Amino acid sequence: MSLPSASTQVTFPAGEVRGSSTVLAVVPLPEDRYGVVTGTTPFHPLDHTWPDQPADTGSLLTADGAELPVLDCVTGGVSPEGELSLGPDIPVRRGDEAWAWLVVHVVGSAAGVGAPVAVGETVELRVDADRRAALSAAHTGCHLLALALNAALAPRWRKDPGRADALGHPDFDSLAMDTSRMDAQASTDVYRIGKSLRKKGFTADDLAADLPTLTAAVNEQLAAWVAAEAPVRVEAPGPELTARRRWACDLPEGHASIFCGGTHLHGLGELAGLSTELRLSEDGSELTAVTTPKRR
Template sequence: MSLPPMDTRVTYPAGDLRSTGTVVHAEPFGDHLAVVLDQTACHPVDAAWPDQPADQGTITFGDGDRAVEVAISDCVVGATDGSALFIGDAVPVRKGTEGWAFLAVHLVYPTASEAAQVGATARVDIDDTTRRALSAGHTGCHLASLALNAALADAWRKDVALDTLGAPDFDALACSSSRISPRGSTDHYRVGKSLRRKGFDPAALDDLDGLAERIGRILAGWTASDAAVRIDRDGELLTDRRSWRCELPGGPAIIPCGGTHAGSLAEFSTVAVWLEREEVEGAVGFSMITTVVPAG
């Protein structure tokens, strides 16, 4: 059994919804068939930080009368050192580890087994509606995290790492999980002893409604700017560094990110947040729910 010696080439960072590649590996995986292509437009979910779900779509193996089209049940990041294929939570190393290839693994039903042979041509078609909704949610998530940092900038008594816009990076220090949904996201924040030792004053969270209003005002100003958004990338391979860049009025916001995004804030009518108090891992915390309303 041969396994790919290099990362999957991915075209979704450029916004592609269709790609044509070649099957380089296929093997059974539970009730599914795990299929690896040399190139794909399908965004995979990464078990190491599963914020954005996988794209939805189909793979068509072959062409003409013998073409076989199947739905993509899921697409996950996998890895191999040449000895075996590890998928999702089973990947034992971090992305970029030397000697490992990191792959977009498409999970399809076994009805495609005969068609998904190594060397077969495979066309990937991604559902545009789902991609746009998740991309909007991811862009809104980044904007909300930066607005949260700005709204809490006066709550720090010590110097800490700053975000891309120069505010203390509360999001990076306190976020315990982040999940992107169609035109939205949910982020959970934990305010424990370590954050207090770093100089954060938890009293800044006493009035969550007031905090949400401040965040909303910041988001309204940014959304009204119709700022351009793009993904900068060092290369086309799955593990090549990629960054989200948004040309906000006060200067560009740049955040390392492997997901998909809207092309401009002109696509949004509003980005709204609400905050809910909760206990996270035994510590005081809150969740931030972000909703993106499309323009028009």
């Protein structure tokens, strides 16, 4: 089986949800499924290195009019030896220049029928646009939460931790981040407040008692940013899957950007509201933020 030696080109950073392309490879998978690789795609795959945003779903429309549901979309890596690894089985970090990086669309096939599409065939790719919009809203909300939380927690730093966010505040979000996950309803960010964070200068004294005030401050900032209806964009240096992209938003306080491989809204005017709930674990070692966007 011949596999592409060049990385897939992607159009999802610009918000595309449809496109057409040539099938470059069809890979058999367990459970009568196949991985379809095209030269270009609007589908966003799950990132095996930082799996925060779920994969797009949708369909592939073949030349003979058959519609194949895309059940999943994963990142594939082709090693210098020409071997394909998928998702968590990839042994190197995304972007290793010795590897080719692929978007693999997972489709089903009737048992015993074989591959439902052929190499060289042109297919139309259709992302579930409403689900994409919901995931994009959650991802944009996640980045806004990070900036608002950094600002609200700024007085708790006894010294400069050596890392600031785009708006000049100590970057609690980056320094304390444990996990970040989003779905079609909300984003959930979990922060570790341990010894290493305290050594950098963060104080968690009376954080539990201060949580209602902190939550109110964060939500007030989020509401103000949504009301500003600032434009949002993804800045990409190139079309390849592994290009190092940035989420960017021109907020009233200044230009904000965060490295990000996901999808986003085109502007905050697409939101009717954005709010977060902050929870602190009983031992005070873990802060969780659940941020829920309300789309117009």
